[in-house]
Amino acid sequence: MADRRHALDRIDTTVAHPARRYNYLLGGKDNFAADRASAEAIERAMPTIRLAALENRAFLQRAVDFLAQQGIRQFLDIGTGIPTADNTHQVAQRIDPAARIVYVDNDPIVLTHARALLTSTPEGVTAYIDADLREPRTILDDPELRATLDFTKPMAVMLVAVLHFIRDDEDPQGVVDTILDALPPGSFVVASHSTWEYLPAGAIEALEAANADGRFRARTGAQLEHLFRRLDLIEPGVQSVSRWWPEQASQPRPSVEDVAFNAIVGRVR
Template identity: 90%
Template structure:
């Protein structure tokens, strides 16, 4: 209880946090007035933002299933967000109960919920650390991460809906490269990223106004591909989150204009 109280004491409920805002957009209840106000300001500029959040979440679940079915048994989920249905470990451990997952987030409320709700199968492991993607070495060198994951075997790193919170002056390419340098050959990276390139000018202007603090940085599909140019991207390459291996491929899918998120899944090349 003291750890929970300490974590909750660190939460500034007067400032919107991406994880809690995302929770609100997904229909969750673990958010505060500032998070809701921020989400609603974005929704005015981009009415399909709730659909975008749902499609982004569905992409994560499909990608985890895709990789687990291909033998990946270790996942490092960075920017976890507040737990909801079918989290990374649940999808992976349905395929192999011995799968091992580490969740990473920098919001105390996320870690509090994670420890309470993200429970592993008896055969597998789930761990949770408080760290920030902007400092990737703190993630890679964390004792819990080193102990939970076998760094001689392939690992899937999930960076879903998180890189757009790293500004250009915070060196997103350096962040990505630091992680790629640490991964064993045969590992994978799953990433999604907001894009405004298909939105009308008035929507972009409204989103820029809602992003007055400059914390958010949308990027084009080309820019996302460049961040991960060292990977062998799986087909269909850089693609809308709604179009990356959809389960109902025969059914009409939301447009990139609506979801405004691109995605990639790529494999780390053999070295040497």
């Protein structure tokens, strides 16, 4: 209870937070006026942003299902966001109830919801770490993470819709490399990243105006591939989230312009 009060004391409702904004775009209720105003500014610039959020979430679910089918039983989900339906542990534990999952986020509201809602099967384990991707060593050295996941066995790291909140001056390559260095061979990384490369100039100008604090950094597919050049990419390589395993997704598939998210799934050598 003390942890919950401490977390709630850290909530600043006057400043938009990515997890709460994403919750609003997905149709959730765990958000504040600042989050909604920020999301609506983005939506005016990119009217299909809610579709993009839903497609991104569906990609995560397809990726977890794929990896669990490949025998992966450990998942580290960084930037998990506020729990919705079919979270990483639910998808993985449907295939193997003994799967072990650690969630990481830096929003106190996510912390309180995760501890209440992200409950594991009796056979498996679900844990939550209050930490920031910009400090990857803090995540990797966390005692609860080390107690939950076995770093001598393959695992999957989920970096879904989170890397675009790391600015260039915050060393995104160093963040990625620190995580990759910790993973045993045969592990996987799943990442999705917002891109403006498919958008018209007017939309990009409006999105830049909505990004007044510079916290958001869209990157091209080539830049995303470069961040993960140490991995062996699974086909189809760098591709729009709407075109990853499209036969398993709802039809018809939206255009890459409407979704504006690229993704990769890669294997650690």
